[in-house]
Amino acid sequence: MPFFIILILIILGLCLAWLIYSLVWGTPPSINLAVERLSLKMILNDPEALTTLGVIDNTLLDFHSGQLTDVSPGAAQRKHQLDREGLALIRRYQGRDLSYQQQVTYQMMHWYFEHNLRGHRFSYHWEPNTVFMGPYPVNHVFGVQIDLINFLTTYHQIKGQRSARRYIQRLNMIPSKIAGLLESLNLRQEAGVTPPRFVIEKSLRQIENFLSTPIEENPLYTSFTEKAKASAQFPEFAIARWQDRVKDAIENEVYLPYRLLQNYLEDSLALASDEDGVWKLPNGDAYYDFLLRNHTTTEASPEEIHRLGLDEVEAIEAAIREVLEDLGLPTENPGAQLKALMADSQFHFTGENRREMIQRDYQDILDEINRKMPDVFSFGALDEIVVERLPEFREPDSPIAYGEAPAIDGSRPGRMWINLRDPNNIYQWGMRTLAYHEGIPGHVYQLA
Structure with a gap:
């Protein structure tokens, strides 16, 4: 074999070795590749999240679907270490010539890891989980004891x-x-x-x-x-x-x-x-301040956030009073009037099949708005969104509804789960608001 071909092969081999090293252990040539590496490390440590995404279950790459996600203190420490590694890796791109999109990626990921590291001082108060961010891993809404059953019955x-x-x-x-x-x-x-x-x-x-x-x-x-x-x-x-x-x-x-x-x-x-x-809680004031940063990403004080909330409530009540006045209804106490309207039987479903009627009406609302999505969002319409009743074992302490993202591979549609334990909790004039919030263009569409 000619010498120059051998030389080219050696150079190509060295380049390949450098690329593999930089992608797996070193500094990837692009911040996007760095984020993908960090995301992969996070997801590989979470077999339940892998199944929820619905990408490689029941394929040749499926190594995880017989495992559950570790929730022990040791797992929390491994997450903390990954946050430290993630921030150190992202900081290597500071000052580099990044495109606008890459600058946004840098700022987002820098904030994410830095914020998680700040949260480590509240090790037993907070978990950087997209659904449950509270201090109590056992709770009646999204606690481990109920989510585990829901995961096995819904996602596996x-x-x-x-x-x-x-x-x-x-x-x-x-x-x-x-x-x-x-x-x-x-x-x-x-x-x-x-x-x-x-x-x-x-x-x-x-x-x-x-x-x-x-x-x-x-x-x-x-x-x-x-x-x-x-x-x-x-x-x-x-x-x-x-x-x-x-x-x-x-x-x-x-x-x-x-x-x-x-x-x-x-x-x-x-x-x-x-x-x-x-x-x-221990150090509760500092924890509250930290949660404000987490949920608002601002530097506003608790007092400023509270004042803003009061102002918004006042503005909303004024708008409600205008609507009530147009309807010829009392305006002195908007909250009490809304409760009366919620309890008014003329806005409830009746008959033996009322649960099925509620489910069908929610489905019609979401199908209608889904068809209009291409007119307003470049993402277009969802392939499918399904309204399903919450399993009865979850109903007593669950919210009235919540959204669930579709699987990435299309094996599972986006879903809006509704709590039909008491059909009288559903009032017809509020159905569109709830469907838009939980389904489209709300959480299901947001997470798709």
């Missing part, structure tokens, strides 16, 4: 024997996950971070309902059965065998850790108080 797909086997592996990992959660709760308790009484009581009620439900009605069992049948990959006799394996995992691997968590919460009631503000 059953497409064949492999995914069924992975589902059982995840059920078998629940003792480890709850053990990590209990370790974290103990450290929080030692630091003086204890939930208010109502949070513990409502969380306990959820766990008690979960444990008292017969296995054949348990959502972990029923959702598996529904998805296995819908996959058309299992003959009837095989489904029965898999059902037995799921039932065995629930009885022997799931119930015990939930009972341990139940016992812990019952003991915690003795330490709980009825105070529910962050002022009761």
Whole structure:
């Protein structure tokens, strides 16, 4: 082989080695590649988030769908270390000749990692989680104990024997996950971070309902059965065998850790108080100030933010009074009048099928606005958005509705979940506002 060809191959090999080193360990040539590297490291440590994204589950690249995300103090420390590494890497691009888009990326990621690092002094107050940012990992709205069940019933797909086997592996990992959660709760308790009484009581009620439900009605069992049948990959006799394996995992691997968590919460009631503000937490004033930065990205003081809120409420009440006056309704107390309108039966659905009627009307509202999205947003319309009723086990302490992003690979549509425990909580004149907020152009569209 001619010498110059060998030389070219050596140079190409060295360039490739340099590129691999810079992408994996060093400084990538572009800040966009750096962000992708950091994002990949974050997501690879979170198997539940990987499944939620819906990109590589049930493919040859699927290494994670038999695992659960670690919520132990050790996992929190690894997140802290990644924040430190992330900020150090992003700062390497300071002063470089960046395009406008890259400058925006730099500012966003610098703020993100720097803000997370500031939050580390509140280790047991706060988690940099996009959904739950509070100090109590067990809570009745988005707590670990309820989100874990929701994750397994909603996001884990059953497409064949492999995914069924992975589902059982995840059920078998629940003792480890709850053990990590209990370790974290103990450290929080030692630091003086204890939930208010109502949070513990409502969380306990959820766990008690979960444990008292017969296995054949348990959502972990029923959702598996529904998805296995819908996959058309299992003959009837095989489904029965898999059902037995799921039932065995629930009885022997799931119930015990939930009972341990139940016992812990019952003991915690003795330490709980009825105070529910962050002022009761250690260093609570500083924590409150930190949360204001997190949610507003401003340097405004708590007093300034509060004053702004009062001014906005006053402006909104003035606008409501104008509408009430146009309708010939009393204007003295807008809040009381709105409550009266919410309770007015003429705006409620009636009949045996009223839950289905509510769900259908929400679907019509979202389908209508989705068709108009290409006229106002370059992103265009969503492929699909579906309105679904919250599972009954989630209804008692869940909000009236919330949105859920579609899977990146299109395997799962965007969804607006609605709480239909009491149909009288739905009043017709408020449906569009809620649908637009939670669905389109609100959270589902925002996260798509």
